[in-house]
Amino acid sequence: MKWLENLVVRLANKVDSQLDDLTEKKAFAAAQDAYIAGDTKKALAGYSALAEKGHGRAAALAGEMHLTGKGTPVSGTKAVKFFELGAAASDPDATALLGMALTAGMAGVKVDFIKARPFLEAASKNGDEKAKEMLAIVIAKQKR
Numbered sequence: 001m002k003w004l005e006n007l008v009v010r011l012a013n014k015v016d017s018q019l020d021d022l023t024e025k026k027a028f029a030a031a032q033d034a035y036i037a038g039d040t041k042k043a044l045a046g047y048s049a050l051a052e053k054g055h056g057r058a059a060a061l062a063g064e065m066h067l068t069g070k071g072t073p074v075s076g077t078k079a080v081k082f083f084e085l086g087a088a089a090s091d092p093d094a095t096a097l098l099g100m101a102l103t104a105g106m107a108g109v110k111v112d113f114i115k116a117r118p119f120l121e122a123a124s125k126n127g128d129e130k131a132k133e134m135l136a137i138v139i140a141k142q143k144r
Contacts, residue, residue: 024050028058035061040071051082056091059083063097067107076107087119096123096131103134113138 031046044065050058063082066075080101086094099119105111117138123131 024053024055028055031058031061040065042071044071048082051085054085054089056086056089056094059086059089060091060094060097063094067097067101074107076101076109079107080109087122092123092126092128095119096126096128099123099131100134103138113141117142 027046027050031043031050034040034046035043044062047058047062047065051062059082063079063086065071066082067079068074072078080098083094083098083101087098096119099116099122100106101109102112102116103120117135120131120135120138124135
């Protein structure tokens with residue numbers, strides 16, 4: 001899952017235009033700093049709190065941490081919850097990750113091609129190459 005690790009690095013390095021409030025900007029920066037420093041529990045707490053407030057990028061990162069067990073036990077259920085929050089906030093990475101998790105059944109997530117497809121389609125339209133690959137798999141399996 002090297003692509004997932006690369007995505008986390010890319011997400012952590014993006015300038016976040018979703019954060020208008022200075023307090024939220026500081027909270028997101030603190031969570032990023034904690035993640036980079038290896039304090040994954042603190043990072044997860046920060047990302048989770050922001051995700052619950054509708055911050056899509058933080059939701060994508062919290063979901064990824066639950067999916068891979070960084071700072072918390074692996075939980076596909078919690079990962080999907082955060083990816084859904086991120087997708088609802090129109091975060092392209094959360095959208096892609098949600099579709100991928102539902103397609104691959106990662107971390108115990110129930111495979112659901114019907115639910116995954118619209119998320120993979122949206123991510124594909126945003127240029128996500130991995131989502132395009134997984135969408136092709138979903139389409140092929142649905143034709144059977």
